[in-house]
Amino acid sequence: MISEYLTPPQVELFQRLPRCDQRHGLDVFYALQRKQQHDRDLLVAALLHDAGKSEGRLRLWHRVLIVLINALRPELLSRLASDEPCSWRYPFFVHQQHPELGAELAQAACCSLVAVELIRRHQEPSASSPFRTHQDELLAALQEADGVN
Numbered sequence: 001m002i003s004e005y006l007t008p009p010q011v012e013l014f015q016r017l018p019r020c021d022q023r024h025g026l027d028v029f030y031a032l033q034r035k036q037q038h039d040r041d042l043l044v045a046a047l048l049h050d051a052g053k054s055e056g057r058l059r060l061w062h063r064v065l066i067v068l069i070n071a072l073r074p075e076l077l078s079r080l081a082s083d084e085p086c087s088w089r090y091p092f093f094v095h096q097q098h099p100e101l102g103a104e105l106a107q108a109a110c111c112s113l114v115a116v117e118l119i120r121r122h123q124e125p126s127a128s129s130p131f132r133t134h135q136d137e138l139l140a141a142l143q144e145a146d147g148v149n
């Protein structure tokens, strides 16, 4: 089914994600479809928006700790993150950088420019400007579906 939206290299990228992130991508994808969002770039971005997490060895305890730190002392996360791949702190770096890392992976898998930009921007604070571009509208839809799934 997702192969209707993703090319084989993009399916491969999706399948590199841990099961829980695959499930989450599908939930976001279906939530958008239920809202009559049929833009192809948006649906591709929904499936792959967290693709950057595939490299990170993000275990459950990292995820729990990230939620806790985000709630208590969000500024600590930057200090905890290390871009040294062998470090135990690397998963925190991957979590923090996953929009950019995911955008690079999506670009390498030949996703459209719009899908790549949506992935890159999906954790941006949502803009409330009345002058929203079409891409901003798609981003808002993605963020809304991401937030509740």
Ligand SMILES: [Fe+2]
Pocket (backbone or CB within 6 Å): 049, 050, 098, 122, 123
């Ligand atoms: Fe994300």
Ligand SMILES: [Fe+2]
Pocket (backbone or CB within 6 Å): 024, 049, 050, 146
């Ligand atoms: Fe997400």
